[in-house]
Amino acid sequence: MKIKQLIIYVLIGSCLSSCAVPKNNEEAEMQLFVADLMNRMTLHEKLGQLNLPSGGDLVTGTVKNGELSEMIRKQEIGGFFNVKGIKKICELQRIAVEESRLKIPLLVGADVVHGYETIFPIPLALSCSWDTLAIERMARISAVEASANGICWTFSPMVDICRDARWGRIAEGNGEDPYLGSLFAKAYIRGYQGENMKKEDEILSCVKHFALYGASESGRDYNTVDMSRLRMYNEYLPPYRAAVEAGVGSVMSSFNIVDGIPATANKWLLTTLLRNEWGFRGLLVTDYNSIAEMSYHGIAPLKESAVRALQAGTDMDMVSCGFLNTLEGSLEEGKVTEEQINTACRRVLEAKYKLGLFENPYKYCDTLRAQQDTYTAQHRVEARKIATETFVLLKNEKKLLPLRRKGKIALIGPMADARNNMCGMWSMTCTPSGHRTLLESLRLAVGNEAEILYAKGSNIYYDAALEKGAVGIRPLVRGDNGRLLDEALQTAARADVIVAALGECAEMSGESASRTKLEIPEAQQDLLKALVKTGKPVVLLLFTGRPLVLNWEDTHIPSILNVWFGGSETGDAVADVLFGKVNPSGKLTTTFPRSVGQLPLFYNHLNTGRPDPDSCIFDRYSGNYIDESNEPLYPFGYGLSYTNFVYGKLRLSSNILFKSGELTASVTVTNTGDYDGYETVQLYLRDIYADISRPIKELKNYRRIFLQKGESQEITFTITENDLKYYNSELQYVYDPGEFEIMVGTNSRDVQQERFIAE
Numbered sequence: 048m049k050i051k052q053l054i055i056y057v058l059i060g061s062c063l064s065s066c067a068v069p070k071n072n073e074e075a076e077m078q079l080f081v082a083d084l085m086n087r088m089t090l091h092e093k094l095g096q097l098n099l100p101s102g103g104d105l106v107t108g109t110v111k112n113g114e115l116s117e118m119i120r121k122q123e124i125g126g127f128f129n130v131k132g133i134k135k136i137c138e139l140q141r142i143a144v145e146e147s148r149l150k151i152p153l154l155v156g157a158d159v160v161h162g163y164e165t166i167f168p169i170p171l172a173l174s175c176s177w178d179t180l181a182i183e184r185m186a187r188i189s190a191v192e193a194s195a196n197g198i199c200w201t202f203s204p205m206v207d208i209c210r211d212a213r214w215g216r217i218a219e220g221n222g223e224d225p226y227l228g229s230l231f232a233k234a235y236i237r238g239y240q241g242e243n244m245k246k247e248d249e250i251l252s253c254v255k256h257f258a259l260y261g262a263s264e265s266g267r268d269y270n271t272v273d274m275s276r277l278r279m280y281n282e283y284l285p286p287y288r289a290a291v292e293a294g295v296g297s298v299m300s301s302f303n304i305v306d307g308i309p310a311t312a313n314k315w316l317l318t319t320l321l322r323n324e325w326g327f328r329g330l331l332v333t334d335y336n337s338i339a340e341m342s343y344h345g346i347a348p349l350k351e352s353a354v355r356a357l358q359a360g361t362d363m364d365m366v367s368c369g370f371l372n373t374l375e376g377s378l379e380e381g382k383v384t385e386e387q388i389n390t391a392c393r394r395v396l397e398a399k400y401k402l403g404l405f406e407n408p409y410k411y412c413d414t415l416r417a418q419q420d421t422y423t424a425q426h427r428v429e430a431r432k433i434a435t436e437t438f439v440l441l442k443n444e445k446k447l448l449p450l451r452r453k454g455k456i457a458l459i460g461p462m463a464d465a466r467n468n469m470c471g472m473w474s475m476t477c478t479p480s481g482h483r484t485l486l487e488s489l490r491l492a493v494g495n496e497a498e499i500l501y502a503k504g505s506n507i508y509y510d511a512a513l514e515k516g517a518v519g520i521r522p523l524v525r526g527d528n529g530r531l532l533d534e535a536l537q538t539a540a541r542a543d544v545i546v547a548a549l550g551e552c553a554e555m556s557g558e559s560a561s562r563t564k565l566e567i568p569e570a571q572q573d574l575l576k577a578l579v580k581t582g583k584p585v586v587l588l589l590f591t592g593r594p595l596v597l598n599w600e601d602t603h604i605p606s607i608l609n610v611w612f613g614g615s616e617t618g619d620a621v622a623d624v625l626f627g628k629v630n631p632s633g634k635l636t637t638t639f640p641r642s643v644g645q646l647p648l649f650y651n652h653l654n655t656g657r658p659d660p661d662s663c664i665f666d667r668y669s670g671n672y673i674d675e676s677n678e679p680l681y682p683f684g685y686g687l688s689y690t691n692f693v694y695g696k697l698r699l700s701s702n703i704l705f706k707s708g709e710l711t712a713s714v715t716v717t718n719t720g721d722y723d724g725y726e727t728v729q730l731y732l733r734d735i736y737a738d739i740s741r742p743i744k745e746l747k748n749y750r751r752i753f754l755q756k757g758e759s760q761e762i763t764f765t766i767t768e769n770d771l772k773y774y775n776s777e778l779q780y781v782y783d784p785g786e787f788e789i790m791v792g793t794n795s796r797d798v799q800q801e802r803f804i805a806e
């Protein structure tokens with residue numbers, strides 16, 4: 048064994064001068080294999096490996112690459128994405144391994160972001176479950192289905208911290224908190240990659256968009272980001288880093304600039320930070336056509352941009368073909384080195400090796416699995432259960448919810464029977480005909496016990512042109528605005544209770560879906576107002592991919608259940624919660640503002656030198672607004688239940704946290720209501736005085752507990768100096784001895800406080 052290892056090391060030493068020292072035998076074997084293969088490759092074939100075109104069945108960007116077979120025969124691509132259907136995918140793989148010179152298998156990518164055909168809630172919703180096991184489970188099932196359909200690489204998770212609800216892509220991430228964002232990033236990767244990507248249902252994960260994309264100025268997509276290192280290190284970078292620590296196999300750079308340079312070609316970001324500081328050793332791919340887009344950023348035309356992207360540490364070029372078509376010339380001109388090309392090529396080949404594609408290029412081409420493992424009854428059960436965990440009960444006056452299955456229930460609104468809009472954005476692989484609409488699910492749930500009446504009630508927008516843009520690839524049949532409202536009122540008149548299913552349609556959030564107005568669109572608001580005017584009790588079932596401004600709704604609607612976009616099983620999941628089979632337990636991971644003018648708005652902000660003394664009254668020369676409070680409508684961590692949880696007094700084990708010691712904070716939580724249910728007990732810390740100004744609170748831990756009615760449980764959190772650390776003005780990860788505030792509660796606003804001294 049030892050001799051074999053020695054031989055491998057010697058061989059590697061001779062053929063690959065720049066390799067890092069191999070970690071173990073397996074890695075050594077991989078490096079040897081790849082080195083041998085690369086020795087036989089021409090420069091053009093190596094550049095081919097760096098090329099990742101879009102197949103074009105599914106469209107996720109502005110440029111298409113067209114037919115791939117000829118390029119594959121010539122070994123001009125390293126992989127492809129955006130092709131749906133195992134037969135098509137495997138035919139392309141066949142061409143690669145049977146008709147190309149070196150028979151190198153292809154990576155097959157896709158945006159499997161919240162499920163493949165069994166679609167789970169959108170990621171923002173998933174994060175509101177605060178349930179890492181549920182997220183891991185959803186990623187596992189996504190990997191099982193994607194791998195059964197020819198896909199070995201998912202462009203997920205998206206872990207961009209976002210604090211600005213105008214940005215449509217807030218829907219794709221985990222909200223505003225770096226601690227939660229890091230936990231969830233790891234959960235996704237464990238789910239996708241499984242143990243080591245060796246099994247046939249384990250796939251390569253790609254964390255994106257590196258980095259800071261969620262801080263796009265004005266919430267406008269693809270826009271500029273300009274941020275201090277302190278904010279990066281303390282607030283925006285932790286989830287990407289957590290992904291690297293969890294062993295993510297690939298990273299996608301972002302569209303935005305970082306320190307003035309597009310992330311695609313930012314050497315500090317891609318090499319100094321990601322590879323050297325964090326130790327990332329996997330594959331680095333650009334975002335869609337972003338090398339070409341560097342010319343619009345005012346950096347350089349394609350050829351020079353390709354040089355800069357390669358030099359910064361990029362391995363694979365998504366869509367632009369800049370690497371394939373220009374690097375040969377740049378090499379001749381001495382602008383790049385062969386070693387730089389070799390390094391990128393090696394990383395692409397290593398990703399394939401790690402997936403086991405060289406051993407079995409048809410690993411993901413089992414058509415039997417495609418039939419057996421896609422959209423299975425068991426996956427759907429899990430998706431339905433997980434969806435119920437993501438709904439957030441924003442208001443429930445006089446316990447209107449849960450509804451009883453009796454009498455006449457009017458289901459009204461453009462999302463009530465919108466089959467193609469249940470899954471939310473990034474669900475191109477779903478098959479809407481396979482799942483129920485909300486209307487169908489509610490009818491099934493009540494059987495003969497109650498009657499569900501239905502009316503569409505309104506279009507998404509009054510304006511047809513506006514609606515066309517908003518619905519994107521999921522059009523809804525439009526009706527006459529006036530007639531829809533009349534029908535809705537006639538239906539409401541016959542009902543005992545009204546359930547209004549409205550808000551955003553699926554494509555109003557996600558990529559390229561920024562908004563400046565965050566109210567429910569006027570057509571639907573007018574409908575809602577008319578329904579409230581009937582005097583009948585109204586439940587608002589809110590469909591949305593982002594926080595909305597809900598001031599009017601909060602004042603006038605007794606019950607608001609935010610169901611986001613719950614995936615293919617949305618209908619049944621909503622029925623479960625609406626009729627009380629499941630008690631809602633979601634907690635917001637993103638702050639709901641009172642006004643767009645407050646954005647960006649987030650709970651873990653810094654104090655000003657002039658804090659707001661009373662958030663309700665304008666105070667001249669304080670940090671507040673003349674016309675709006677500083678407070679959100681619904682704070683981070685907020686979410687109600689059908690039952691009540693009462694918190695006992697917060698107790699600390701000591702008022703001093705000794706160096707290298709620990710301290711505990713305990714609280715007893717009692718379910719005093721009429722339903723069993725989950726509560727998420729949250730722990731926040733504040734550093735009172737520090738080297739730099741620190742947030743007024745930061746989530747440091749939480750516990751999601753299940754309490755039967757009448758049951759109590761004591762929750763104990765342990766605090767160590769690790770919980771106090773942050774990056775100081777020298778970017779050292781340390782803590783400052785001194786006073787800290789500890790806060791425990793049911794959300795970030797309603798907390799009890801105590802103080803302790805850290806030595």
Ligand code: BGC
Binds near residue numbers: 107108202255334335
């Ligand atoms: C998006 C990425 C996505 C890629 C491939 C881009 O437009 O920004 O999130 O993975 O397209 O579809």
